[in-house]
Amino acid sequence: MSDASFEALPESVRALAQADFGQVADLFRAAGFTVGLPARGVLTVKSAQADTGRASVLLSVGVHGDETGPIEMVAHAVDALSRAPHELQVDLMLCVGNIDAIAAGKRFIDADLNRMFRLDRGDLAGTFEAGRADTLIQATRDFFDGAGPQRWHLDLHTAIRASRYPKFAIVPELIPDAPRTRLIEWLGQGGIEAVIMNPKSAGTYSYWTAERHGAAGTTVELGRIGTLGQNDLSQFAAMSAALHALLRGLPAPEGKAPLVFNTAQSIMKLSDGFRMSFGRDTENFTPLKKGETIATDGDTVYTVQHDEEFVVFPNPDVRVGLRAGIMVVRAQ
Numbered sequence: 601m602s603d604a605s606f607e608a609l610p611e612s613v614r615a616l617a618q619a620d621f622g623q624v625a626d627l628f629r630a631a632g633f634t635v636g637l638p639a640r641g642v643l644t645v646k647s648a649q650a651d652t653g654r655a656s657v658l659l660s661v662g663v664h665g666d667e668t669g670p671i672e673m674v675a676h677a678v679d680a681l682s683r684a685p686h687e688l689q690v691d692l693m694l695c696v697g698n699i700d701a702i703a704a705g706k707r708f709i710d711a712d713l714n715r716m717f718r719l720d721r722g723d724l725a726g727t728f729e730a731g732r733a734d735t736l737i738q739a740t741r742d743f744f745d746g747a748g749p750q751r752w753h754l755d756l757h758t759a760i761r762a763s764r765y766p767k768f769a770i771v772p773e774l775i776p777d778a779p780r781t782r783l784i785e786w787l788g789q790g791g792i793e794a795v796i797m798n799p800k801s802a803g804t805y806s807y808w809t810a811e812r813h814g815a816a817g818t819t820v821e822l823g824r825i826g827t828l829g830q831n832d833l834s835q836f837a838a839m840s841a842a843l844h845a846l847l848r849g850l851p852a853p854e855g856k857a858p859l860v861f862n863t864a865q866s867i868m869k870l871s872d873g874f875r876m877s878f879g880r881d882t883e884n885f886t887p888l889k890k891g892e893t894i895a896t897d898g899d900t901v902y903t904v905q906h907d908e909e910f911v912v913f914p915n916p917d918v919r920v921g922l923r924a925g926i927m928v929v930r931a932q
């Protein structure tokens with residue numbers, strides 16, 4: 601993070617990107633908000649008068665340390681808001697996920713933080729990220745406890761590889777119809793082109809908040825991984841505008857409804873013998889035809905079951921026991 605492009609960022613944005621919330625916390629506090637710093641990299645800003653009509657919005661970034669674009673984007677957004685704090689019309693929790701991995705410029709230190717949001721962690725227990733996840737789980741519970749019914753969690757990421765839809769989101773199926781419809785509409789207003797309905801937790805942060813806290817939680821992929829200070833923020837313009845509106849209780853700009861995909865199958869890495877039938881740089885949403893082999897793992901052969909399925913997040917390098925990809929189909 602001593603890179604010249606990072607040093608060139610405004611000081612306030614650099615501070616936020618490094619999870620230093622001191623100055624922003626002071627500005628919100630001075631404006632009469634109840635401000636909390638419950639853990640390193642976590643800031644909460646709530647109305648001083650409890651108001652269950654107010655939406656509660658959790659924004660998380662940097663859950664993967666090399667996904668830096670959303671960190672910069674949100675740092676700019678929060679910096680601007682802290683200079684006009686009375687514009688904030690929601691209770692806000694800002695979470696910089698894996699601070700140590702961000703500093704190291706790596707996806708994670710020991711193991712993927714975004715697989716730790718589950719009760720049984722198996723051999724992920726005891727890793728560096730398991731401790732961080734416990735901290736975030738506690739802070740998240742405290743934030744949503746006593747919150748009103750409008751609960752959002754936008755977990756902002758960027759993808760490892762190129763994508764036929766560069767901006768897409770994963771939405772837990774268990775979110776009830778009305779908030780799910782509203783969330784998907786909002787995602788379209790934020791420039792999201794495709795949404796994948798996810799029927800099952802892979803241990804992700806957004807599934808956790810949806811399942812445990814009744815939040816409209818989603819993992820949002822906003823583009824490709826990049827270096828802090830070198831991200832082209834213009835690619836996040838639509839999401840920035842939608843966030844600007846959400847935090848101020850304003851209607852989001854017009855957008856296009858995203859295409860909706862259902863999960864056909866999750867490809868699990870069962871052993872070190874796992875082999876994918878295509879390269880690890882295969883674009884997200886690449887189509888495969890019925891009967892084609894997706895991966896083999898010992899005696900297990902994963903094949904395409906529908907006339908056409910699209911591969912998302914193909915990654916043979918994950919730990920044994922974790923998801924190595926998702927196959928999706930267009931929803932009717």
Ligand SMILES: O=C(O)CCC(=O)N[C@@H](CCC(=O)O)C(=O)O
Pocket residue numbers: 664714757758759760761770802804806807818819913914915
């Ligand atoms: O590009 C990739 O392979 C990974 C990008 C990423 O971090 N995606 C999230 C998706 C989480 C979800 O399914 O809700 C992840 O794998 O953690």
Ligand SMILES: [Zn+2]
Pocket residue numbers: 663664667757758
């Ligand atoms: Zn990620």
